[in-house]
Amino acid sequence: MNTLAEQLRSEGLGKVLVNEPLKNHTTLKIGGPADLFFEPNSTESLEKAMKLITAAKVPFRAIGRGSNLLVADGGIEGVVIKLGDGLDHLYEEGDEFTVGAGYSLVKLATVLSRKGYSGLEFSAGIPGSVGGAVFMNAGAHGADMSCILKKALVLMPNGDLRWFTKEEMDFSYRTSILQSNGGICVEAVLDLKQGNKEEIMQELKKNKDYRRNTQPWNFPCCGSVFRNPLPHYAGQLIESSGLKGTSVGGAQISEMHANFIVNTGNAKAQDVLDLIALIQKEIKERHGVNIETEVEIIGRKN
Known part of the structure; x- marks a missing residue:
């Protein structure tokens, strides 16, 4: 090494x-x-x-x-x-934008909305990068990255770069082909529409305020821990099971939003994993529903 x-x-x-x-x-x-x-x-x-x-x-x-x-x-x-x-570039050509994987999704939504381009309003307050958003098909408020992506430049596991069209990305709920083929999104080409700047900015602010008022960003967290097992919602299932506020070590199910686990101090990954297992067990026993993680869990255990 x-x-x-x-x-x-x-x-x-x-x-x-x-x-x-x-x-x-x-x-x-x-x-x-x-x-x-x-x-x-x-x-x-x-x-x-x-x-x-x-x-x-x-x-x-x-x-x-x-x-x-x-x-x-x-x-x-x-x-x-x-x-x-090093990969936070942004190039504009008509209504088409080429953006590097390292570009902040929040910043991108703000910059392009101010220019009067619509399509990224859903991403207000999502604290990730463009590359990660493509990888996970990040979304909220009834929209996601599949709605605006035209194509993605992907670094394959063998080191080759190749373009994937929107159709080849095989998008579904919080999922893309990159989760199975090992590819890395290096660059994304987005197809946005021009609209009423004031209306776009107002929608962006509404979505941002909603996140600020309902999600615990005052603590270190990873966003939503579980995928919604539609037609159910993970947060509602967890809350109705009386698990809000439950802690393991330094990890706690948020008092503000039950689908968030926060780091209250010096939490270990194992604390979070133990909480995830507890939640899954309780939801299965109480509601007969299997809930899967949305957060990506990686690395080696001690």
């Missing part, structure tokens, strides 16, 4: 850190170390780095802003690639 670290450093491809705690890179503020942490400074640098990583036969995975992520206490084997500031 040290040899690979030196190769990446000598090529000047971006930030390279050994045994970097991933709690520094997740919104839950939880996670053990990455054997090797790499943040590319451009798409070209990422492409070059992938050739070195695949040649070294080292496992890798990508993260964005870490907002939908629970990293195990044992950290992650191999290389963690953070798509951040």
Whole structure:
């Protein structure tokens, strides 16, 4: 691993850190170390780095802003690639926008809404990156990324870059093909529509205020923990089971929104995993419903 670290450093491809705690890179503020942490400074640098990583036969995975992520206490084997500031470009051509995977989804919604472009109002307050939003088909208020994505540039596990059309992304509820094929969204092309700027900004503010008033962003959290087992809603099932406020170690089911688990101090990943297991058991016993996690759980256990 040290040899690979030196190769990446000598090529000047971006930030390279050994045994970097991933709690520094997740919104839950939880996670053990990455054997090797790499943040590319451009798409070209990422492409070059992938050739070195695949040649070294080292496992890798990508993260964005870490907002939908629970990293195990044992950290992650191999290389963690953070798509951040080096991939935060935004290019405009007519009603089509090409945006880097590291661009903040909240910032993008604000910038383009101010220009009078409609389509991103649903994303107000979603604290992730564009790449992560494409990966998870992030959504809210009856819309999601599949509504606006035209195509995505994807880095494949073998290091090749290829374009996926919207149809090839195989989007469904909080799901894309990238969750099964190991691809990394590097860039997204969005197709937006021009509209009434004041109305768009008003809708954006309404959605942002709704999140602020109903979700516990004053604590470290990862967003919604469970997918909604439609026609049911996970938060309602958890609340009706009397689990609001339940704690394991430093992790607590939010008093504000039951589908959120917050880090009240020095929570471990295992605390969160134990709470998740407790919730799933109670919901199954009380309601006969199986609920699946929306948060992505990765890494090795201690």
